[in-house]
Amino acid sequence: MAAYSTRGVHGQVVQSLGARIVGGAVPEGATLDVRALGEELDVSLTVMRESLKVLAGKGLVDARQKRGTFVRERRHWNLLDADVIRWRVEGGGGGELMRDLADVRSIIEPAAARRAALHRTDADLEALEAALDSMRRAQGDSADAAEADAAFHRALLAATGNEMLTRMDLFLEPGLRERDRLVHAHAAAGDPVPSHRAVLDAVRDGDPVRAELAMLDLLAKAVEDVDRLTGRSAAPTDSRPSGRAR
Incomplete structure (x- = not known):
């Protein structure tokens, strides 16, 4: 955008x-x-x-x-607008914005991963695999890495088979891109491929519980990456469903 x-x-x-x-x-x-x-x-x-x-x-x-x-x-204010998000970060409000984004993602994306495991098509799996390949090739290029990351999450929402969930990319992507711009520009950030691969593998296997837990792990890592780079400590953004193994 x-x-x-x-x-x-x-x-x-x-x-x-x-x-x-x-x-x-x-x-x-x-x-x-x-x-x-x-x-x-x-x-x-x-x-x-x-x-x-x-x-x-x-x-x-x-x-x-x-x-x-x-x-x-x-x-x-339209707090989801890409410019407004960037101005918040530039004005020193990035920590609050990233915490809000993490909270919203923890509500939407684990449920989306669970549903994707039940409803994905072969075309959805191809789109997810292509985004993951792009993410792997983009190592060291922050702009390409951010684009590949956004493409993966966009494809995951589409794999739910729900048109309204699919359009959640309009809601999530501006903040996600700003988060990725921050994280992928630093060598200290961890490799994002393994956590995304775990989500894709669970979705491919049609395992909704594993897909949900893999996404929770991915989001926890995303919070850790931002905290490490900003020097802030964000409050936990999710709690694992009781009775489920990690």
């Missing part, structure tokens, strides 16, 4: 203002002096207005008669 802020002068303005808002430099409720900001950033009012439309689409700003353009409360 390409970030808007990579696109030309409009993207530079979106990047600058968005990062200030999400990072807290421009507080919630603050009224923006659009003309002054345009002069500061050396862009026309037309560029400012178009850029503010983009930020409005992300839920960050709004405009009202007599009040002007202002920063909306955080509860209105």
